[in-house]
Amino acid sequence: MTLHLYDTASREVSEFKSLKPSQVSIYVCGATVQGPPHIGHVRSGVNFDILRRWLIKSGYDVTFIRNVTDIDDKILHTAKHDEMPWWAVAMKYERVFTAAYAELNIMPPTYEPRATGHITQMIELMQKLIDNGAAYAPGNGDVYLEVRKLKRYLTLSRQNIDDLQAAADADETNKKDVRDFALWKAAKPGDPSWPTPWGPGRPGWHLECSAMAHAYLGEKFDIHGGGLDLVFPHHENEIAQSEAAGYGFAQRWLHNAWVTQSGEKMSKSLGNSLQVNEILKSVRGIELRWYLGSAHYRSMLEYSPAALEESATNFRRIESFLKRATEIIGEKPTLQLGKEFRDAMNDDLAVPTALASISENLRLGNQAVTDNDKAAIAKNANEIRGALDVLGCDPFDPAFVQSGSSDLTPALDGAIKLALAERASARERKDFAASDAIRDGLADLGITIEDTAQGPRWSIN
RNA sequence: GGUCGGGUGGCCGAGAGGCGAGGCAAGGGACUGCAAAUCCCUCUACACGGGUUCAAAUCCCGUCCCGACCUCCA
Numbered sequence: 224m225t226l227h228l229y230d231t232a233s234r235e236v237s238e239f240k241s242l243k244p245s246q247v248s249i250y251v252c253g254a255t256v257q258g259p260p261h262i263g264h265v266r267s268g269v270n271f272d273i274l275r276r277w278l279i280k281s282g283y284d285v286t287f288i289r290n291v292t293d294i295d296d297k298i299l300h301t302a303k304h305d306e307m308p309w310w311a312v313a314m315k316y317e318r319v320f321t322a323a324y325a326e327l328n329i330m331p332p333t334y335e336p337r338a339t340g341h342i343t344q345m346i347e348l349m350q351k352l353i354d355n356g357a358a359y360a361p362g363n364g365d366v367y368l369e370v371r372k373l374k375r376y377l378t379l380s381r382q383n384i385d386d387l388q389a390a391a392d393a394d395e396t397n398k399k400d401v402r403d404f405a406l407w408k409a410a411k412p413g414d415p416s417w418p419t420p421w422g423p424g425r426p427g428w429h430l431e432c433s434a435m436a437h438a439y440l441g442e443k444f445d446i447h448g449g450g451l452d453l454v455f456p457h458h459e460n461e462i463a464q465s466e467a468a469g470y471g472f473a474q475r476w477l478h479n480a481w482v483t484q485s486g487e488k489m490s491k492s493l494g495n496s497l498q499v500n501e502i503l504k505s506v507r508g509i510e511l512r513w514y515l516g517s518a519h520y521r522s523m524l525e526y527s528p529a530a531l532e533e534s535a536t537n538f539r540r541i542e543s544f545l546k547r548a549t550e551i552i553g554e555k556p557t558l559q560l561g562k563e564f565r566d567a568m569n570d571d572l573a574v575p576t577a578l579a580s581i582s583e584n585l586r587l588g589n590q591a592v593t594d595n596d597k598a599a600i601a602k603n604a605n606e607i608r609g610a611l612d613v614l615g616c617d618p619f620d621p622a623f624v625q626s627g628s629s630d631l632t633p634a635l636d637g638a639i640k641l642a643l644a645e646r647a648s649a650r651e652r653k654d655f656a657a658s659d660a661i662r663d664g665l666a667d668l669g670i671t672i673e674d675t676a677q678g679p680r681w682s683i684n
Numbered sequence: 685g686g687u688c689g690g691g692u693g694g695c696c697g698a699g700a701g702g703c704g705a706g707g708c709a710a711g712g713g714a715c716u717g718c719a720a721a722u723c724c725c726u727c728u729a730c731a732c733g734g735g736u737u738c739a740a741a742u743c744c745c746g747u748c749c750c751g752a753c754c755u756c757c758a
Contacts (some may be wrong), residue, residue: 254758267758293757377687385685387754404755428756450758455687458755479758480689486750488757517707518697523690523751530696533708543721576709579706589722593715627743655717663720673721680721681743 224569226281228446229521231454232379236571237641241445242381242474247283249275250436252449253335255292257301261497262515262526263450263482264488269512269615270479270520270572271448272329276613277568280560288439289332290432291317294339294425299414305524309415310339323499326408326508327515328615328622334439338431342417345426346619348468349406357467361397364422367561373463379476382456389621404460406430429460435587436465436472443662451478452488479520486525498525509623510535513616519575540583541607542618543682544588549605552597553676555619557602558574564610574614581610596677639670639681646672646679 226239241247251271252295271289279283293313294599296523302309317337324331345681352358357373359677370376370384377384381648389404405427407601410416416423436444449458458476465472481488482497486488489497505528512535518524611617642661649657663670669684 251758255756260758264758270758292756297756382687382754402722402755432751451689452753452757454754455753457686460755479753481758483751486690488752521689521698525696527696530708532695537707540721547721573698574703579698582706586723591698593722601730650717653717659718672718674719675721 224453225486226277226564226569227553227571228475228572229477239475242443243671246280246286247446247508248286248288248434248440248444249446249448250288250290250440250444251332251447252453253289253291254311254316254320254333255295255297256320257295257297258316259319260499261482261489262499262511262669263497263512264328264330264498264500265323266482266515266524267448267450267452268324268329268480269327269515270275271477272470272615273450273516273520273613274446274477275330277572280613283643285333286440287330287333288436289335291335291337292428293317293337295428303485313337313339319500322525325497325622326503326509327512328620330615333627336435336439338435341435342426343432344438345407345417345430346642348430348434348437348464349421350466351468353404355467355469358406359399360421364407364424365397365405366407366419366421366427367398367403368406368460368463368467369399370404370463370466371400373467375466376463379459379462382455387576404429404456404463406464411433429464432457433464433468433470433472435459435599436461437468437470438568442469444473446475446477447473448477448479451480477520477581480523482524482526484526484599489526503530506531507623508533509537509616509618511645513538513614515527516574516614519580520572538616541611543586544585544592545578545604545611545618545676546607546682547592547680548588548600550680551592551595552601552604556601556608557610559602559605560608560609560613564613569614577610577614581607584610593676636681639665643679643681 227236228239229236249266249271254260275285294309297492298312299309302312306314307579312407349358352368353360353366358366358368384402407419407427407430408424410423410425414425416425435455436447447458447461460474484497499511506514511531514531515524517534517569543557559579563580563583564577567573567580569575584603584607588607590602591599591603608617612620617623642665646658649655649661665672665681671682671684673680673682
């Protein structure tokens, strides 16, 4: 089976064919850096990171662009409130986002352009749109796209333009039509601005993505991604601008669904308990990633602490098997993939189905450990590690290796082995009170002992 | 008002005309001195009412409920 992906525009899953052989270009709308990320933001990051890793694994050379929107109303509002320069606010939260992405092992984009670094490209695009009659500058410093002149509009969301509700704050005096949207916004006193032929101002939201996608990926590219809420207006308007400029733009649209809480979309009003930093106090980054990646990217993921904990438990079982297999085989598993896993991933990234294949590998692998069948242990461990690698959850990935512990491990191992030797001799003379005291003592220190066919092994909780 | 998703076992979550996804929890069993870990077994669900069909969780009609978007949200 070849890779098939959903396309929001056609509402169908279809075979993926890249524009250029063995190369894929992807543009994903990144964050507006106005505050720290919650787990919904990073779910989008994880979903598209899995897509990227799967494309790479499938042999593609992937160019992955994710922008940073570093100028917008909310950033300006926060700047005013916190008495900081707007650019300091943007940089502060951009760094928090970058750190969160890193904690979750989300690969850095090939290029990560900032909106304010591409004003030149935006002005060029606006000039083009004005020259060909698609956009107009009413003279007050604003620039609008004239949506009634478009050959086609609202093809992603399949809405009728006359059914749209006009914005509550629509400034009808400058727009030819209330549905026209701003490419550029005239400067307001005290706000940052950049000079243009139509007056000083700042970018409208939609313009930046069209300009940056064009700058880094050219007139047409393979995949455009983002959150479901961006379909309208953001992506519709990107399409409108880009097609009006004569660009082919995105060949396929992918949108990830929400993390919800109590059935509702996560938002700032629900508080900050779901910020990535808060969640990472209770689980590791690799476990949060496993949880966020485990649901299908187009399905809502209903968050609850219990669901997160359950998912983490499941991951630890898998991780524990891999470590044990490594001890028995004497080397780390290699990266292999089973057919069922491949087929699931090729079917529009059916991660939940792919996870079922990992569970089967785990069961067979554990059986093999009982039977001491090293070939079967290796096969299943290899396939599990290969699958985890695609999902960005390989426990052997240096991104997840915790610093500080490695230096002490040999010394600790030696000390625990001494205690285990005492326990073994106590057990031999049937002095179970003594042997259990050793085990309980270690348990109090957070060290769990398991008796296996290959002898006792220890792990830190 | 318009557009679009959903409702699946105790819980989480796939599937989309026939063949019990998977996980977590729970109960039973095997192994163990006892545990832990592991394996085996059990728990046969698809909002409601009609319809189509040899066959419906899946398709159609209707109803109820939940949610998203409708001009700067991942």
